[in-house]
Amino acid sequence: xxxxxxxxxxxxxxxxxxxxxxxxxxLTELDSAIGDADxxxxxxxxxxxxxxxxxxxxxxxxxALLKAVAMTMISKVGGTSGPLYGTFFLRMSTALGDGRPAExxxxxxxxxxxxxxxxxxxxxxxxxxxxxxxxxxxxxDAVGAGEPLDAALRSAAEAAARxxxxxxxxxxxxxxxxxxxxxxxxxxxxxxxxAVLLVESAAALAGG
Amino acid sequence: MKKLINxxxxxxxxxxxxxxxxxxxxxxxxxxxxxxxxDAPVRGKVGIVSGGGAGHEPMHGGFVGLGMLDAACAGEVxxxxxxxxxxxxxxxxxxxxxxxxxxxxxxxxxxxxxxxAELVAAESGTEVVTVVTxxxxxxxxxxxxxxxxxxxxxxxxxxxxGAAAEEGRPLAEVAEVARRVNxxxxxxxxxLTSCTVPAAGRPTFDLxxxxxxxxxxxxxxxxxxxxxxxxxxxxxxxxxxxxxxxLDLTGGDGVIAFVNGLGGxxxxxxxxxxxxxxxxxxxxxxxxxxxLVGSYMTSLDMAGCSVTLLRAxxxxxxxxxxxxxxxxxxxxx
Numbered sequence: 001x002x003x004x005x006x007x008x009x010x011x012x013x014x015x016x017x018x019x020x021x022x023x024x025x026x027l028t029e030l031d032s033a034i035g036d037a038d039x040x041x042x043x044x045x046x047x048x049x050x051x052x053x054x055x056x057x058x059x060x061x062x063x064a065l066l067k068a069v070a071m072t073m074i075s076k077v078g079g080t081s082g083p084l085y086g087t088f089f090l091r092m093s094t095a096l097g098d099g100r101p102a103e104x105x106x107x108x109x110x111x112x113x114x115x116x117x118x119x120x121x122x123x124x125x126x127x128x129x130x131x132x133x134x135x136x137x138x139x140x141d142a143v144g145a146g147e148p149l150d151a152a153l154r155s156a157a158e159a160a161a162r163x164x165x166x167x168x169x170x171x172x173x174x175x176x177x178x179x180x181x182x183x184x185x186x187x188x189x190x191x192x193x194x195a196v197l198l199v200e201s202a203a204a205l206a207g208g
Numbered sequence: 209m210k211k212l213i214n215x216x217x218x219x220x221x222x223x224x225x226x227x228x229x230x231x232x233x234x235x236x237x238x239x240x241x242x243x244x245x246x247d248a249p250v251r252g253k254v255g256i257v258s259g260g261g262a263g264h265e266p267m268h269g270g271f272v273g274l275g276m277l278d279a280a281c282a283g284e285v286x287x288x289x290x291x292x293x294x295x296x297x298x299x300x301x302x303x304x305x306x307x308x309x310x311x312x313x314x315x316x317x318x319x320x321x322x323x324x325a326e327l328v329a330a331e332s333g334t335e336v337v338t339v340v341t342x343x344x345x346x347x348x349x350x351x352x353x354x355x356x357x358x359x360x361x362x363x364x365x366x367x368x369x370g371a372a373a374e375e376g377r378p379l380a381e382v383a384e385v386a387r388r389v390n391x392x393x394x395x396x397x398x399x400l401t402s403c404t405v406p407a408a409g410r411p412t413f414d415l416x417x418x419x420x421x422x423x424x425x426x427x428x429x430x431x432x433x434x435x436x437x438x439x440x441x442x443x444x445x446x447x448x449x450x451x452x453x454x455l456d457l458t459g460g461d462g463v464i465a466f467v468n469g470l471g472g473x474x475x476x477x478x479x480x481x482x483x484x485x486x487x488x489x490x491x492x493x494x495x496x497x498x499x500l501v502g503s504y505m506t507s508l509d510m511a512g513c514s515v516t517l518l519r520a521x522x523x524x525x526x527x528x529x530x531x532x533x534x535x536x537x538x539x540x541x
Contacts, residue, residue, distance in 0.1 A: 028408055036286045036427035037408045045284075074323070079261070079287035080316035083323060118319055175315050178354045179347050179425055181432055 001149050001206050004099035008205065009062035010054065013069055015201035017047035023197060030190040034177040039081060039190040046077035046085065066093035080119070080175060081191065084128065085198075087114040101152065105143040108156075109136045119174070126172040126184065128191035134163035135199045150206035157196070157203035164192035209409045216406035220262045220282055227269060231535050234272055240296040241282045241289065243269040248278050248301045254373040254382045255279070255301030258310040258366060259294060260317055261286040263405070264426055266536030267363060267505045273534035274541065276370035277310075285405055285508070286427045288316035294324030298334060306335035306379035308386060310366060312358030313342035337379055339386040341365060343395045343516065345454045346423030346432050357425045360468050360516030361393035363504045364528075367537060371530035385527065389518060393464075394455045396423065396447045397514030400437075401472060403428040403507050422446055426470070426507045426514075440477070444484035447515040452492055457519050462495035464518040464528060469503030472511035478502065481513055489517075498528050504536060 001008060020027070020043050027040030050072040059065040066089045074086035091114035097103035112132045121127040138159035142152035165188075172184040175191065213219050220241065227243065228236035235246045242259075249255060258268045259281030268280035278301035283289035298307050307328075311321045318340060325336045341358030348356075369386040377385075399421040402411040405428065412428035415421060420443075423432030438446075457463050467482045469475070482501045489496060497520045505514075518524070531540035 032408065032412050034429070036429050037405045037412045038285070038287055041407045042284065042287055075290050075292045077287075078283045078290045078316065078320060080314075080319060082288075082290060083316070083319045119315065173353045175354060176425075176427065176429055179357060179429060179432075181348070183430065183432070 003101070003149070004062055004096065004104050006059070006062045006065060008099070009065045011205050012202050013050065013054070013065065015205055016198050017051050019197040019201050020044050020047050020194065027190050027194055030188050030193055034172065034180055034184045034187045035190060036176050038079065039194065042077055042079050043081050043085070043194055046073045046082055049076045062099055063093045063096045066090075066096065081194070084115050084119050087118045088112065088132075090114065101143045101149040104149060105136075105140045105152070108139055112136045121174040124167065124170065125174040126167040126170050126177065126189045126192070127174050128189075128195040130167045130189065131160040131163045131192040131195035131199070135160035153199075153203040153206045157200045160196045160199040164188065164196050167192065209404050209406070211404070211406060213406055216409070219406045220284060223262070223265070224269070224282060227535070233533070234535070237296060237300070240293045242279050242293055242297045242300065243272045243282070244279045244297070244300055245272055245274070249303035250278065251303045252305055253303050253376060254305045254379045255298070255303055255307040256310060256366070256370055256373055256382070257281070257294065257297045257301055257307055258362075259283070259289045259297065260312055260314075261288055261427070263508045264505050268366070270536030271363070271366050271534050273532070275374045275530055275532035276366050276534045276537065285407065288314065288320045291320050291324040291327055294321055295327050295331070298324065298328050298336060299332065302334045306337065308369060308373070308379065308382055309336055309338040310362065310369065310386065311338055311340045312362050313340050313355055314357065315354055335379060337383045339365070339383055339390065341390050343390060343393050344425065345394050345396050345450045346425070359397060359426055360395040360466055360505060360514050361390055361518065363468070364393060364464060364466060364500075364516065364518050365389040367532060368524055368527045370532065371527035374530065389524065392455070393516060393518035394451045395514050395516040396450050397425065397431070397470070397512065398422050398443060398447060399424040399431060399470065399510050399512035401511040403471065403510035405508065420512070424507075424510075424512065426505060428507055428510060440480045441484045441487075444481055444488050444515070448485055448488045448492075448517070451515065451517050452494070455517070455519065457494045457517055458492070461520045461522060461525060462497035463489070464498045464500065464520050464524070465489065465496045466500040466516040466518070468505050468514045468516065470510040470512040470514065471503055471506030472509045473503070473513055475502065478513060485515055497525055
């Protein structure tokens, strides 16, 4: 894969929706431990609606596709995951350009910055940002070092998983899990877990 | 899971149909899942919009009506509504005097209402002021965290700000009443059982016989700590003392004392708790001006309660006594 066009973007969204559907109960279970038991259900509901929307109105290009997914997430899901994933896809869509590797990395970074701005979470707060930010950095570094997009996406997925695992032991400072204080330590953050699925779906697409 | 439902996916829509059928004084926009006063928008009156995840009934839809909310948006169970709903609600209640958004401090609610306010500002000239409630002393307030949760004070605020709006006062004054109520009120909750989110199908957490959770919120999430079950007398102390430690409530015009059931606790037990709360307050030298006892802000079928204390003043007591006619709260009419 040398660039992200409509076909690749569609396959990525499709793959993410499938992973979310398959991990739905697992995500909700993670959320039961330190949240309010709806992360898997909500994300699955949103991605199912997003796929249906894409089928009903096929978008013209990759940017339009990501924007359509964003609007569905923002207007159908609610909660925290809806607007945050929506913001991610929306910011990404506006920065995607021609979908060349450097643009993909910049667009991914723009998406993550949008999530940070909207959700006001910082690294180490134990949220989806802890998976997304390392992924964005790995992607930018790898692309900057001249690695092909496939390999760069695999590095990003590995960084996301490491980021998720790195905060499992810590105390949540943002989101519903923060209300548990010390008791949130030792639990995998559901938002970080679903964010890993997002990046892994891109890496799998690239053949990783 | 044993619940009186059809399909777990349809719980919110089905309940709104029932509400619509039961209360002709309300009108329900089923597409946007917004409950409106039937006479909305009331010309010249500040509109008050709230909303949040479902599962807390009667809050918020049950507080729509004369002297309280003009509209309430319902999300999925325990999930914030989306900006589109809030925009529809805001536009539907704008009687020319602006709109107050009452938002409980949860990341999802705050983000979605924020996006809605931005959309309203971009699309129309409606003035929107947002007041966020964050009264739960179980959660530490800090700029590095999500901050305290909005719980019981929200019910009192919707009543008091609603009365101020009904008096025809301008948006800035209604918002000032709302902020004052939030600043002068604190809450603390506890649970005897977890609750079952319909889509999840089983209790959110296990709570064995003989144990209880102290410092719970209203979304079935576990609390701050788990302790052995204790008599209501001791539970009342565990709930009232952190509130008193956070806010000086002695002197003045007394407090509005609110014992709230979380959905699975019978009224008889809430009165047992209320009697003990009064005893603790008396010992602490805190006078009670008004009381509210019942299940007004629930967490589905969770058994347990919360205590909210609001420092009252002459104006707040007058607003409290003003007429209110909603499915959930009704007096003076």
